[in-house]
Each structure stands twice: as C-alpha cells, then as structure tokens.
Amino acid sequence: MVTIKDISKRCGYSVSTVSKALNNSSEIGVEAKEIIKKIASEMGYFPNAAARLLKTNRSNNIGVLFIDEMQSGLRHEYFSAVLNSLKDEAERLGYDITFISHNIGNVPMTYYEHCKYRNCDGVIIACVDFNDPRVIELINSEIPVVTIDHIFNDSTAILSDNLKGVEDLVNHIYEFGHRKIAFIHGEDTSVTQRRLAGFYKACEKLGIIIPDYYIKKARYHDPKTSGLATRELLELKDPPTCIMYPDDFSFIGGMNEIEKHGLTVPDDISVVGYDGIYLSQVLRPRLTTFKQDTEALGKEAARNLVNAIDDKKTYVPKQVWIEGELLVGDSIKKIEF
Amino acid sequence: MVTIKDISKRCGYSVSTVSKALNNSSEIGVEAKEIIKKIASEMGYFPNAAARLLKTNRSNNIGVLFIDEMQSGLRHEYFSAVLNSLKDEAERLGYDITFISHNIGNVPMTYYEHCKYRNCDGVIIACVDFNDPRVIELINSEIPVVTIDHIFNDSTAILSDNLKGVEDLVNHIYEFGHRKIAFIHGEDTSVTQRRLAGFYKACEKLGIIIPDYYIKKARYHDPKTSGLATRELLELKDPPTCIMYPDDFSFIGGMNEIEKHGLTVPDDISVVGYDGIYLSQVLRPRLTTFKQDTEALGKEAARNLVNAIDDKKTYVPKQVWIEGELLVGDSIKKIEF
DNA sequence: TTGTATGCGTTATCAT
C-alpha cells in the first residue's frame, strides 16, 4: 500500500508537505504541489479512509437502517428504489453507505453501537418499527438522523405526501362518477393514518359518505391479505364500484380475486393502486395509481443528512414533503351517476 | 466517545492490559478480565473499527459491486434478493458491506481504488459488465473476489445453474406435448450463453428441432423488448405453441402482447418465465417458471468470500453451482401431439 | 513555503 510516507521519500518533501499538497492546502507552493501530485498519482497513491477518519473524526460514511415488517427487506420495490436513489446521491456528495444491523458476527449490538463502531457521520432511517427502543435510542443520540416516511419528534423527516396522494386519487375516482369507493389500507402506521385522513378528508369535501364496511385492513406489499379484503368487498350486498389498494403490488391479490369472481377490470369493478412502481405500468389494463417520487425521496434524504452533518451546529431539523404524481391508467371505468 | 484509555484510567489497569482483556487474551488473569469487561460495559465502551483496522489491516468490511446494464440497480428483484441474503450472511459472519462505485464525491476512482480507500477485506461482484477494464483490474488485484453468475478466469464464482434450469423447463414443456418451443433470451452474457446451451442441449436430447426464427433476442428485465419479440412470434405463419421468456418480469410484456392478439394463456399459447420472483406466483394463471435460489446464491457468495479472506494463503478458488427449482404453475397447456 | 512533532484509538512487541 502506498502511503504519504512513501511519496515523501520518493520526492524529498516531508510527510506533512505531501499531506498538505494532496489536500490542496494554500500553504504549499504551486510547483511543489504539482510535483507531489504527479508522483502520488504515478505511485498509485490513494488515501486510507480509516487513518484519515482517526484524525478528522469524519468517516464520510452514512448508515442506513432499512428493515421492514414483512421481512421483504430489499425485495420491496418502493424501498429499494428509495435506497438506490439515496445511494447515488450520497456517493455524489462523497459518502459511502453502510447498512446498520443489530448484530455483527456473534456480537450483539444496538443500532447506535453499530453506528459508533463504524463511525457513521449520520444515519438514514426508513421502514422500521419506530417504537423499537433501539431505534429511539439511535434517533435520540448525538448522531445526525434523517427519517423517511415518519415524523419522529423534531428530527428531520423526508415524507411522501400520502395525504395529498390519496386525496388526488379520490378526486380522480369521483370525477369518473364513482361514489361507492372502498379503501383497503395497510398496517397501522403513520403513513396509513395519513392516507386514511386523506381519504376521509377528500370524501367529506366531495360530500360522499363511506360506510365503515368499505374500509378494510390488509398489509402492505401482501397480495394475499388484499385478496381477502377484496373478496369480502365483492361479496357485500352493496359492493363498491371502485376499490383502492394499499399499493400496486398488493393489487395483484385483488386482481386474482376479481377474476375468480368472473369480473373484469375496469368494466365490472374499478381499481387504483399506490406507489406507481414499474409493475403498475406494465400491467394491462394499466393501473391508475399514485406515483411516489422515490427518486426525490432518496435524494432529499441524502442531501438533508449531509447538510445536518456539515452544519451540525446551526442545522435546524425540518420536514420535507415530497409530492407525487397521479398516474392515469385504464383501471377506472367512467360511470353514470 | 469511550476509549480503552478511559477504561484504563477508571480501573487502574494499563491500556494494553485492557486491550488484551477485551480481546479475551489468555495472558490476562481471569479476575482482571472480569473487572475490566464489567467496567467497559458499564462505561458503554465500543471498539473503534477504524483504529482497529489501522493496526490489524482488517476492516471486516466487504465491498459489493452491483451495477446492471438496465440501470435498474437495486430495483431488480433477482439481484436485490441476492443482495439481501448476501447482506444477512455477511453480517452473521461479522462483516458489514459497502457499495463500491467509481466515484465518490467529485473524486473519480476506479473500483479497485474505492476498495482500497475503504479497506475492503474482499469484494463480491455481481451483475456488471465483465469486460469493463476497471472490473478486470479489480478481479486481478490482490483483493479476494467472488463473482456471481459469471466465471472469470480462476476466481471463485457462485453460479446459478442456468443450463440445468432451462433444460428442466424444456423437458417439462415437452412433457406437456409441446414441440414448437420459442425461446426469447436476454443480452449476450455468459448467463445467456448457458441458457441457450441448455435449450439446445435439451431439444437435441428430446429429438426436436427448433427453427432459428423461434429464437428471439430481447433484454433482461425489460417487458418492452420481450413484448416485441412476442409479437413477432405470434405473427409467424407457423407460430410456436409455447414461449420461454428471459425472466418473469419480462413476461409481463409478452402477456400484454398476447392479450392484444386476443389470445389467452395457456389456452391459446403456453408460456414459462425464469427467476421465480414473487410476482410470478401471484399472477394468474400462475406462471410456470424456474426459481433461482437467490437465498443460497447470496449466502454462498458471502461464505466463500469470507473463507477466501480468512485463508488467504491456502484458499483455492472454486466454482459453486447453485441449483434451482422448477415451479409448476398453470401457464402451460397440455396438448396432444 | 516547508518541516517537525504529536496524537487519533487500537493492537503488538517486548520488558518486567
């Protein structure tokens, strides 16, 4: 491994001069800088992040906490899309990312300990149980934290505008003449609460009253439970004309159930999804859905965390709402009211 | 931050004694060990990976190179599933993972340089262009490397048995009476080559001859190109009775095209996918496909790499073939021959 | 403008 010491020997300058030159310090003469840089590059020098960290207390490393209830982990297009964008932006800003877990080898550790162990400059938390004391410990620590899709006290949060998303969907459905709208929602999280709020708010504004039996609970990213909910809805004496699903993927479960009943989308029953994942746009009929801007979510998370890291003293936590976009497909039938 | 020094002050033992005690060295007395460990835990001590690395030259960090041609990155269920398993196993073995990229901040670097910068003990390479000189540089370096789904000279490779997978599928299709089997394949990679080999080998054994126009090129994970290929196949004078797709996801494109032609699966046309992702099992009719054992792929990759790291001197590179499993769905019709 | 010396937190070598 080539170190600055090696370069120093090779070019005659002292170690510190070499260090300064490579860090573009203004103290060093232009010509010395050039020589040193040239030799460094010739020798294939590359700094050692660990050694640098030891001095600077900066790892240029961001921890990512990414655990979901369904244990689908990275196999969840919404989250992997966010992660992907997050990673790209972090790299652009000069940071690597490290997954944070609660045990490494056979040594159990808390999330916080793992972050300290790896000297993470900051952490992004997504998709975890925010009631877990270990998560709370991490959020309350001195490590800068950004949460995604969850507001935790006054830490910075990047939030997909779920309220507006559902409102837009309901309004859109309403315009197509539907009044009997059912809503299948996921587990009881803050995201779900916002979506429900958006649903009721929109309905109220439009003056339509939704009976309780049109509201069904399922799980996110789980076609099975959404399938069951769909069945219950279809078998009602007064079934809805349109069903809203927790997410695009879950709709697959509903789709199967609808077909089992000999019905077709959208002629017999209209549907909408949520997320706007790739799948929704390749299904036929194309699914009307609300596309969450995963690109922006990941990017903003990375940017805000880096801001928080850089201006640790003056940074003020904030909430960043990311708007989504209605994707109009062919899954809603225009009906006369 | 609590350091060994702090513990030393607190308990009276010297720094080196503390260090040895915490590392369970046999040199240290049982009682001293206990006291030291107790105090360390009380003070909330946690080792600093960077400092340790500087001495030991071991980062307990594995680099992961994970870039695909379609730029879908982590939004690719097959790869994200492998990655997920890889990550879990690495953590179990005491390693964190770091994504390797080719620039960090505005500093361009090669993959190799990035690995050195982060002191990765080893690297897992998946899903990249193996002709990229920067990838070759990395593989040929002194850093232990494990590749996934690609054999590179004599480095360790974890391979999904694509040859057998396609053979199994063809045999299965044959048993259902099909002789006119079309094969849509992805980009020209070693995986594709093996699949094609498996296809031809199986056909030969079964004594069926496949005309060249039944072989179509598309792209992996890309419904559009598979859709186009499907159209061409369906519009042949002598269309196939069964179409094999590059992967389950691409089949969606074929599905749409089939529907556009007013045909249904499997009554008018039989199909099979590849991968066995979640989607394939929630579609109706359920897709007959070949499930790649992503769990095992990721796990074996991590294990073999850690072996290579631990026994750097004596480790002998090897190829590990991971078997998959035929998932029988309802997408093939039994036909009389 | 350049060089010397120190220390970050840890482990390893060598004394005691």
Place this chain on the structure above:
DNA sequence: ATGATAACGCATACAA
C-alpha cells in the same frame, strides 16, 4: 500476569 512503548496512516499546530 501486567505494563511501557511503538506503530498503523494521516492531518495539523507549531516551529523554522
């Protein structure tokens, strides 16, 4: 069994 000391690679305060 325990401790003093050096060293890992780097950045920086301070001296020259």
